[in-house]
Amino acid sequence: xxxxxxxxxxxxxxxxxxxxxxxxxxxxxxxxxxxxxxxxxxxxxxxxxxxxxxxxxxxxxxxxxxxxxxxxxxxxxxxxxxxxxxxxxxxxxxxxxxxxxxxxxxxxxxxxxxxxxxxxxxxxxxxxxxxxxxxxxxxxxxxxxxxxxxxxxxxxxxxxxxxxxxxxxxxxxxxxxxxxxxxxxxxxxxxxxxxxxxxxxxxxxxxxxxxxxxxxxxxxxxxxxxxxxxxxxxxxxxxxxxxxxxxxxxxxxxxxxxxxxxxxxxxxxxxxxxxxxxxxxxxxxxxxxxxxxxxxxxxxxxxxxxxxxxxxxxxxxxxxxxxxxxxxxxxxxxxxxxxxxxxxxxxxxxxxxxxxxxxxxxxxxxxxxxxxxxxxxxxxxxxxxxxxxxxxxxxxxxxxxxxxxxxxxxxxxxxxxxxxxxxxxxxxxxxxxxxxxxxxxxxxxxxxxxxxxxxxxxxxxxxxxxxxxxxxxxxxxxxxxxxxxxxxxxxxxxxxxxxxxxxxxxxxxxxxxxxxxxxxxxxxxxxxxxxxxxxxxxxxxxxxxxxxxxxxxxxxxxxxxxxxxxxxxxxxxxxxxxxxxxxxxxxxxxxxxxxxxxxxxxxxxxxxxxxxxxxxxxx
Amino acid sequence: xxxxxxxxxxxxxxxxxxxxxxxxxxxxxxxxxxxxxxxxxxxxxxxxxxxxxxxxxxxxxxxxxxxxxxxxxxxxxxxxxxxxxxxxxxxxxxxxxxxxxxxxxxxxxxxx
Numbered sequence: 001x002x003x004x005x006x007x008x009x010x011x012x013x014x015x016x017x018x019x020x021x022x023x024x025x026x027x028x029x030x031x032x033x034x035x036x037x038x039x040x041x042x043x044x045x046x047x048x049x050x051x052x053x054x055x056x057x058x059x060x061x062x063x064x065x066x067x068x069x070x071x072x073x074x075x076x077x078x079x080x081x082x083x084x085x086x087x088x089x090x091x092x093x094x095x096x097x098x099x100x101x102x103x104x105x106x107x108x109x110x111x112x113x114x115x116x117x118x119x120x121x122x123x124x125x126x127x128x129x130x131x132x133x134x135x136x137x138x139x140x141x142x143x144x145x146x147x148x149x150x151x152x153x154x155x156x157x158x159x160x161x162x163x164x165x166x167x168x169x170x171x172x173x174x175x176x177x178x179x180x181x182x183x184x185x186x187x188x189x190x191x192x193x194x195x196x197x198x199x200x201x202x203x204x205x206x207x208x209x210x211x212x213x214x215x216x217x218x219x220x221x222x223x224x225x226x227x228x229x230x231x232x233x234x235x236x237x238x239x240x241x242x243x244x245x246x247x248x249x250x251x252x253x254x255x256x257x258x259x260x261x262x263x264x265x266x267x268x269x270x271x272x273x274x275x276x277x278x279x280x281x282x283x284x285x286x287x288x289x290x291x292x293x294x295x296x297x298x299x300x301x302x303x304x305x306x307x308x309x310x311x312x313x314x315x316x317x318x319x320x321x322x323x324x325x326x327x328x329x330x331x332x333x334x335x336x337x338x339x340x341x342x343x344x345x346x347x348x349x350x351x352x353x354x355x356x357x358x359x360x361x362x363x364x365x366x367x368x369x370x371x372x373x374x375x376x377x378x379x380x381x382x383x384x385x386x387x388x389x390x391x392x393x394x395x396x397x398x399x400x401x402x403x404x405x406x407x408x409x410x411x412x413x414x415x416x417x418x419x420x421x422x423x424x425x426x427x428x429x430x431x432x433x434x435x436x437x438x439x440x441x442x443x444x445x446x447x448x449x450x451x452x453x454x455x456x457x458x459x460x461x462x463x464x465x466x467x468x469x470x471x472x473x474x475x476x477x478x479x480x481x482x483x484x485x486x487x488x489x490x491x492x493x494x495x496x497x498x499x500x501x502x503x504x505x506x507x508x509x510x511x512x513x514x515x516x517x518x519x520x521x522x523x524x525x526x527x528x529x530x531x532x533x534x535x536x537x538x539x540x541x542x543x544x545x546x547x548x549x550x551x552x553x554x555x556x557x558x559x560x561x562x563x564x565x566x567x568x569x570x571x572x573x574x575x576x577x578x579x580x581x582x583x584x585x586x587x588x589x590x591x592x593x594x595x596x597x598x599x600x601x602x603x604x605x606x607x608x609x610x611x612x613x614x615x616x617x618x619x
Numbered sequence: 620x621x622x623x624x625x626x627x628x629x630x631x632x633x634x635x636x637x638x639x640x641x642x643x644x645x646x647x648x649x650x651x652x653x654x655x656x657x658x659x660x661x662x663x664x665x666x667x668x669x670x671x672x673x674x675x676x677x678x679x680x681x682x683x684x685x686x687x688x689x690x691x692x693x694x695x696x697x698x699x700x701x702x703x704x705x706x707x708x709x710x711x712x713x714x715x716x717x718x719x720x721x722x723x724x725x726x727x728x729x730x731x
Contacts, residue, residue: 330696419731423723424667424675432667442728458670463729539660543672546657550698555705556657618660619669 032206037066039172039207039214040132040198043179044076044103046216049130051094051493052076053087054105055114059134059150062203063105076103079493079524081486082516084111088118088193089483090490090517091129093452096288096473097494099255101128101186108135108155108197116159117480122193123162124319124362125287125477126251126352128186129193136200137168156195161359164192172202173214180219188222189254189351189376224254226383227349227375234371235314236387238345240396242312244403245271246299249377250318251287256469258378262291262316265385268392270404272299272306277320277475285455287319289472294415294465296408301418301462307339315348315367317377322365332551349384351376362478418462430615431590433457433533437464439590440503440531443597447501452491453484454505456533457619470500482513485530489521489609492528501604502528506611508572509538509565515575521609522580529604530576530611531597534586535618536566542618572613585613641683641718642711649716652709656700666717673697677720686714 040063044052052067054060067078081087084106091102106115112133122129136142136151156166165185169175175198182194207213239245247266253259266273275290275298291298299306307313307325315321325346328336340346346369353374356363373380422434437459450470451460466472473491476483488504495502511532521528537560545559569586576583582603584596593614600610653659653666661673668675679686687710690700700710 331693331699418670419729420725421668421670421675423726423729424677424720425663425665426723426726428663428665428667430664432663432665433669434667438726438728455671457672462670542657542660546660547698550700550704553701553703557655559657617663619663619672 032208034070034207035062035066035203036172036175036205036207037062037198037203038070039216040175040179040203041066041071042216043176045071047130047179047183047219048100049076049103050098050100051079052103052105052132053079053081053090053490055081055084055087055111057105057107057111057134057150058147059107059109059136059200060105060132060198060203061134062200063132063134063198066203079520081520083514084114085118085482086486086514086517086520088115088122088129088131089486090493090520092118092122092125092127092483093473093487093490093492094494095127095129097450097452097470097491101130101183102490103130103132105132105134105198107150108133109150109152112155112158117478117482118486119159119193120162120360121476121478121480121483123360123478125474126190126192127477128191130183130186131163131193131195132198133195134200134203135168135197138199138201141201155197159193159195161357162193162362163195164355166195166197168197168199169202170199171214172207175202176214176217180217183219184221189224189379190355191254224376224379225351225354225374227373227380229383231371231373232380232383233387235347235349235373236384236391238312238347238371239269239271239314240388240391242271242310242345243399244306244309245269245312245314246274246306246310247271247314247316248274248276248307248318248321248324249286249288249290249316250275250277250320251474252316252377253288253290253469254376254378258288258381259290259292259469261378261381261385263295265381265388266291266295266297268385268388270400270407271297272310272407273297274300274303274306274324276300276303285458285461285472285475287317287474287477289466289469289474290316292465292467293461294467296411297404298411299407299414301414302410304339308341310340310344312345313340313347315346315350317350317352318348319352319362320364321346321348321369322367325367330547345370347371347373349373349375349377349380415462422459422463425617427590428617429588429590430535430617431588431593432617433619434459434463435590436531436533436593436614436616437462439593440505440597442594443601444501444503447601448499449501449503450491450495452495452502452504452528453488454507454531454533456505460505470495470498481510484510486514486517488530489517489526489528492521492526493524496526501601504528504530506530506532508532508534508536508570511572512565512570516579518576518581518609518611519579525607526609527604527607528609529597529600530609532572532585532611532613533616534572534613535616536564536569537618538563538565539618572611576609576611580609582608582610583613585611586615587612588615641687641714642707644708644711644713644715646712646715646719648709649712649714653713653716656705656709658713661697666720677717678722679714679717683714
């Protein structure tokens with residue numbers, strides 16, 4: 001980021017200051033004691049923020065200095081980022097492991113513009129990010145030139161459509177209160193990013209100039225909203241009476257407790273569970289780690305079939321309930337048909353009903369349901385479990401047991417089929433995605449691992465065993481490309497203190513948006529294993545082009561134009577090595593993959609980030 | 620008697636379908652065409668399939684008639700291939716290629 005050239009101020013045209021009289025007894029004060037930004041650091045420390053990610057910028061130079069000197073660069077520790085988009089995505093990934101927001105500093109203008117896509121991802125993924133934006137509101141205090149183009153009347157306007165709350169405090173006391181309010185708003189479900197403007201005058205002037213020293217206000221988080229008890233009882237009645245109830249969870253589990261509660265409810269009912277985002281068919285991965293993938297009631301691999309058989313479907317914090325219960329066909333005429341049978345009762349429980357905005361369309365198509373409960377899914381589950389328990393009878397328990405046995409057999413068959421499918425094209429080069437997943441699982445299965453990004457065409461959900469909350473953190477939310485590496489490294493930063501092996505399955509195109517984040521990982525000694533799913537294309541778009549070309553009878557011969565990432569091929573190992581990583585590749589012989597992964601994991605265990613570039617098949 | 624006739628009709632129609640054998644196709648040409656016209660993008664270079672984009676095709680158990688009918692007029696999400704962009708001869712080569720894919724063993728690391 002370009003720093004404001006302060007020397008320009010002395011050369012700027014305009015009124016010339018009168019030189020001080022020789023007899024002036026008061027020398028100009030050029031230094032001061034504690035500054036406003038010191039108080040800002042006190043406030044941030046009170047919030048328990050452990051790291052603050054930033055690409056340096058002059059509009060927050062006061063706060064930057066306070067963090068590293070007054071705050072001793074500890075809680076928060078400054079993380080040097082090479083792009084504001086990476087800074088926000090790191091905070092995004094970090095939260096999904098740690099459950100606490102990271103702060104991000106950026107210019108209120110150009111920095112926020114860089115950051116905006118990652119903020120949108122966090123918004124769609126219901127993740128709190130705490131943004132502090134530098135700005136100089138008082139025009140008479142701006143140095144001519146860059147400080148003017150880096151100033152804005154209403155900085156947060158750019159992202160107000162996809163943030164929960166913002167403020168522009170005009171005093172330190174105001175900053176303290178708004179800092180607390182911002183954190184509270186961000187951390188009340190549905191979670192979301194918030195913006196606080198740190199005005200440069202407020203940062204840089206001595207605290208004495210602001211009057212009495214302000215006090216850091218007390219911060220008390222709001223308890224998550226539980227759905228209305230009468231409606232919860234109605235849902236329990238439907239579930240207990242149902243022949244084939246299905247629970248679909250997307251961003252349900254905000255904490256490990258959410259996963260435990262869903263397991264408890266499912267086992268009580270012996271109900272089918274689908275843990276997935278229904279924007280891909282067949283769905284393979286959810287927004288959060290909601291349910292163990294090998295649990296006998298997990299029917300995610302059979303989601304279309306169990307949804308079709310269901311007489312009650314309950315969506316738990318599912319962003320796209322319409323998509324979960326309807327099937328769209330993407331042909332010349334787009335058509336939709338119900339994915340449920342006639343008469344099936346449809347229910348949603350979601351905190352997103354408590355807040356909504358209109359411009360960006362992440363709220364998805366309107367779903368016609370029988371019951372809509374406005375409340376946080378995880379917070380509502382205990383009441384729902386108790387309501388179900390009260391309604392149980394020996395007859396129903398007996399029916400549940402039979403249902404559970406049937407579901408367990410179907411689930412086991414689906415898992416066995418997936419294992420068998422992965423063996424096809426086992427020795428192919430480029431390497432099949434199934435083999436990559438199998439080789440990787442073979443190397444990490446005895447570690448305390450955490451998949452912090454990537455889905456490899458859904459193979460990990462088929463071949464691995466996910467049974468701990470930190471083993472899976474979902475996806476970007478807004479499908480904004482460039483999320484993968486920084487979110488993975490942010491999550492790895494959180495995993496570091498627990499000694500976990502962070503695993504990032506990294507799409508090649510996504511990596512190239514802001515590869516400077518690799519340097520950030522090396523600089524801050526964040527251990528992570530990155531496996532590049534190198535299919536040498538923006539492959540999703542290749543498939544879209546094929547659809548268009550065939551639909552228009554022009555064929556697919558030229559679908560690679562504008563989509564391939566080849567000629568020249570990018571050497572991801574060299575890229576990573578240049579920024580301090582252990583790296584190998586490209587690996588194109590499937591028999592070389594296992595040993596390469598083993599060497600990379602050995603480097604990670606020594607505290608180094610490591611990358612293996614794998615020449616994969618497209619999907 | 621009616622049941623017997625119905626069963627016979629089904630049997631004859633099955634024979635009819637299997638009689639509609641694929642035109643002779645070239646496995647080698649099929650491999651190249653499978654890649655060139657984009658089948659491999661969703662189904663993998665060996666037709667092994669991918670959980671999120673396209674099912675396994677090789678070795679295919681679908682008769683030629685059903686296979687070719689689906690390619691021309693897919694009922695689900697697959698883009699349609701008319702004979703203008705994929706002539707019958709090329710489709711027969713693709714069929715020969717996917718038919719020739721070997722069944723795999725069970726690699727040690729895939730055993731539960």
